[in-house]
Amino acid sequence: MSGRIPREFIDDLLVRVDIVDLVDSHVPLKKTGSNYVARCPFHSEKTPSFSVNRTKQFYHCFGCGAGGNAISFLMAFSHLDFVEAIEDLAGFIGVDVPREAMAYQQAKQDYSALYSILEQSAVFYVEQLRSNSEASVAVEYLKKRGLSGDIAQEFSLGYAPNKWDALASRFDNSLLLDAGMLVSKEGGGVYDRFRGRLIFPIRDRRKRIVGFGARVLDDTLPKYLNSPETSVFSKGKELYGLSELLEKSAKPKRILVVEGYMDVLALAQFGVFYSVATLGTATTKTHLDLLFRFTSEIIFCFDGDAAGQKAAWKAVQEVFPCLKDGRQVRIMVMPEGHDPDSLIREQGSDSFEEKIVNAQAMSDYFFEYIARDIDLHTVEGQSLLMTQAKPYLEKIPAGFFRGMMFARLSRESSSSLLDVLEKPAMLGGSQKLNYKSSKGSAKGSPVRIVVAHLLQNPQLIDAFEQRSLDLSEMNFPGLDVLKEVVQAIDEIKPSNSAVLMEYFRGKPSEKVVNTLINWDFFILNKGVEAEFLGAVDLMLQQLEEERLNGLWDKEKESGLSAEERGLLGRLLVRKK
Ligand SMILES: [Zn+2]
Numbered sequence: 001m002s003g004r005i006p007r008e009f010i011d012d013l014l015v016r017v018d019i020v021d022l023v024d025s026h027v028p029l030k031k032t033g034s035n036y037v038a039r040c041p042f043h044s045e046k047t048p049s050f051s052v053n054r055t056k057q058f059y060h061c062f063g064c065g066a067g068g069n070a071i072s073f074l075m076a077f078s079h080l081d082f083v084e085a086i087e088d089l090a091g092f093i094g095v096d097v098p099r100e101a102m103a104y105q106q107a108k109q110d111y112s113a114l115y116s117i118l119e120q121s122a123v124f125y126v127e128q129l130r131s132n133s134e135a136s137v138a139v140e141y142l143k144k145r146g147l148s149g150d151i152a153q154e155f156s157l158g159y160a161p162n163k164w165d166a167l168a169s170r171f172d173n174s175l176l177l178d179a180g181m182l183v184s185k186e187g188g189g190v191y192d193r194f195r196g197r198l199i200f201p202i203r204d205r206r207k208r209i210v211g212f213g214a215r216v217l218d219d220t221l222p223k224y225l226n227s228p229e230t231s232v233f234s235k236g237k238e239l240y241g242l243s244e245l246l247e248k249s250a251k252p253k254r255i256l257v258v259e260g261y262m263d264v265l266a267l268a269q270f271g272v273f274y275s276v277a278t279l280g281t282a283t284t285k286t287h288l289d290l291l292f293r294f295t296s297e298i299i300f301c302f303d304g305d306a307a308g309q310k311a312a313w314k315a316v317q318e319v320f321p322c323l324k325d326g327r328q329v330r331i332m333v334m335p336e337g338h339d340p341d342s343l344i345r346e347q348g349s350d351s352f353e354e355k356i357v358n359a360q361a362m363s364d365y366f367f368e369y370i371a372r373d374i375d376l377h378t379v380e381g382q383s384l385l386m387t388q389a390k391p392y393l394e395k396i397p398a399g400f401f402r403g404m405m406f407a408r409l410s411r412e413s414s415s416s417l418l419d420v421l422e423k424p425a426m427l428g429g430s431q432k433l434n435y436k437s438s439k440g441s442a443k444g445s446p447v448r449i450v451v452a453h454l455l456q457n458p459q460l461i462d463a464f465e466q467r468s469l470d471l472s473e474m475n476f477p478g479l480d481v482l483k484e485v486v487q488a489i490d491e492i493k494p495s496n497s498a499v500l501m502e503y504f505r506g507k508p509s510e511k512v513v514n515t516l517i518n519w520d521f522f523i524l525n526k527g528v529e530a531e532f533l534g535a536v537d538l539m540l541q542q543l544e545e546e547r548l549n550g551l552w553d554k555e556k557e558s559g560l561s562a563e564e565r566g567l568l569g570r571l572l573v574r575k576k
Pocket residue numbers: 040041042043050061062063064065066
């Protein structure tokens with residue numbers, strides 16, 4: 001939807017901003033040595049392990065592993081998406097974000113017309129609820145459900161008159177059609193989608209109306225009707241009540257996910273303002289990612305019946321890939337025959353909030369559910385639990401929580417932790433040499449050390465290129481990333497690591513780059529360049545060693561050509 005932001009602009013931003021100032025304006029920093037430190041804003045800790053480096057222009061937490069450049073910081077700290085973070089960063093420096101594509105302006109205009117017609121429709125419906133005598137049945141219904149005029153106003157509730165052309169006769173029909181407010185007749189012509197219904201406007205988190213939900217006031221079916229998917233409305237992305245919730249609290253302690261519009265309203269009426277509802281669809285990962293931008297704890301409310309159980313399990317499955325450390329999910333199952341609306345009405349908000357706080361942790365729910373029909377006293381049962389649970393746990397992002405879930409699986413299935421754990425991923429293939437830097441903090445193959453140095457100090461490229469190595473001739477594990485990094489530095493000539501890091505955002509090598517860029521070297525006497533060249537030598541030595549071994553093997557198996565024999569000789573001489 002957004003126009004492309006020119007690459008050069010982003011790089012320029014990363015050069016002009018000082019990450020120390022930026023972070024300091026959100027998290028006060030203290031200077032120690034060449035770094036600035038603070039208690040990490042991304043995990044809870046007593047002693048500071050969050051550090052910001054002015055030279056490299058990035059931050060890193062030794063506790064939780066969070067790290068990145070100024071853009072990553074804003075994305076993580078302020079829960080922004082990439083474009084929003086660029087916009088914020090530009091604002092921090094005081095410049096406007098240029099856009100490349102002309103199409104962007106065009107698209108923006110089209111959507112603004114859609115947003116505007118949706119807003120006008122909402123205003124019309126609100127007005128109808130107030131003044132149309134036909135709406136008294138809707139007003140009665142709201143009163144019967146115990147909802148006050150304040151709540152009706154806060155959520156902009158409205159009434160759609162029971163006419164075929166209430167909207168169609170008032171507003172531009174082609175816009176109404178695009179906005180999903182009209183239905184086309186088969187033989188031509190249009191009519192209002194919502195008629196004789198109570199209307200719930202759905203806002204996105206930028207407070208724009210993107211669609212509507214509508215409830216009948218008699219026995220007509222379906223009971224609830226939603227806007228269809230349009231250019232501005234997608235059920236899998238929006239959540240009812242989120243915009244209203246964020247008005248009250250930008251960072252709620254927790255968010256409750258319920259099933260219906262009326263649940264959200266009833267809870268708000270009783271002071272539980274922090275609930276949202278999915279729009280007649282299952283909870284998606286997109287929903288969860290969105291919610292976790294604003295809170296660290298999500299509680300799902302489900303009905304106690306079989307359908308509710310099924311929905312809960314489905315939601316749990318979506319949750320696993322979102323469970324980074326520090327995020328919590330709980331499952332609250334309603335007592336038989338209740339939904340949140342009826343329960344809070346019957347028991348009051350104190351008792352309801354107590355139930356929220358005591359809702360079952362997702363880990364407990366998961367192990368209870370998955371083992372419900374398994375006899376864990378038998379070896380067969382234990383191995384069944386292992387096979388069934390493991391694929392889910394493998395979806396959890398790396399971190400303490402993942403480790404603890406595997407530890408629990410090992411306990412529950414009475415297996416050793418080693419059997420449960422996945423094999424650690426091979427980092428760079430076979431590595432015979434292990435390089436240790438001065439104090440032994442960074443370990444890895446020489447090629448990874450070379451890459452890490454280049455990422456952290458792009459200016460080392462000069463020293464590297466003075467060695468005149470022909471990388472295209474070489475081939476061993478981990479070399480691809482080195483080639484990519486060398487090429488990137490040659491291409492964009494980054495002024496600092498942050499710019500280089502940005503280049504890799506979204507690329508397949510992003511993850512390994514972010515790991516290596518945060519490697520901690522303790523460079524004492526010799527200086528960075530000497531360390532770096534030492535690593536380059538080790539890398540070449542490893543390369544030779546591998547070539548040597550290859551030649552030996554070939555000699556034993558099929559014999560060497562004269563040329564190869566010469567090479568073997570030279571390599572052996574050098575080795576001495
Ligand atoms: Zn941390």
